[in-house]
Amino acid sequence: xxxxxxxxxxxxxxxxxxxxxECTVEGTSNPNLYWYRQAAGRGLxxxxxxxxxxxxxxxxxxxxxxxxxxxxxxxxxSKKLLLxxxxxxxxxxxxxxxxxxxxxxxxxxGTRLTVx
Amino acid sequence: xxxxxxxxxxxxxxxxxxxxxxxxxxxxxxxxxxxxQQFPGKGPALLIAIRPDVSEKKEGRFTISFNKSxxxxxxxxxxxxxxxxxxxxxxxxxxxxxxxxxxxxxxxGTKLSVKP
Numbered sequence: 001x002x003x004x005x006x007x008x009x010x011x012x013x014x015x016x017x018x019x020x021x022e023c024t025v026e027g028t029s030n031p032n033l034y035w036y037r038q039a040a041g042r043g044l045x046x047x048x049x050x051x052x053x054x055x056x057x058x059x060x061x062x063x064x065x066x067x068x069x070x071x072x073x074x075x076x077x078s079k080k081l082l083l084x085x086x087x088x089x090x091x092x093x094x095x096x097x098x099x100x101x102x103x104x105x106x107x108x109x110g111t112r113l114t115v116x
Numbered sequence: 117x118x119x120x121x122x123x124x125x126x127x128x129x130x131x132x133x134x135x136x137x138x139x140x141x142x143x144x145x146x147x148x149x150x151x152x153q154q155f156p157g158k159g160p161a162l163l164i165a166i167r168p169d170v171s172e173k174k175e176g177r178f179t180i181s182f183n184k185s186x187x188x189x190x191x192x193x194x195x196x197x198x199x200x201x202x203x204x205x206x207x208x209x210x211x212x213x214x215x216x217x218x219x220x221x222x223x224x225g226t227k228l229s230v231k232p
Contacts, residue, residue, distance in 0.1 A: 099218025
């Protein structure tokens, strides 16, 4: 069966510091990967998605970037964190790329980021 | 036209009651409608999904009703329990559209509280 991991689970960082969040998927090949952000008590905001190694699509211009160095690894980064980057970051995977088949997405456990 | 409008924002019911969460959409090309359940501090979990060729789908105590002409779909939770207390998100997506148009569009969520 497929499993999605995220780490770290929680992170407290000062403003201006760098960020690296990691997501890995087990039990499947060629997953389509997504990064979402969820502000406290709010909905899900799609940040990036990737349909393959090195292929990144950005949905929202912002202080963050994403990379996919390996088939089942997705990384969210920032060079300098802002207060507004605080939130709950979720990684998800789907067996189908956007628009091809039904877009079933399966979420990881999330990373709680607090920027002080 | 890409929005999914979810209501109510919050809902309180007594144990055994039947909470109903509603979602409405404008884009008639949507053809996949999942519901996600999210407990505090956890990632959303795919609960149940429906396609527009059926009007109702049941899985255990959870039922999706779909009204294609009204462009609405709703989640009903039969015999609700305190353990059902969570935030519920509806979503929609389209097959056949690549890129960002094929991504899941989420509602803003409904916080359900089931009182003992």
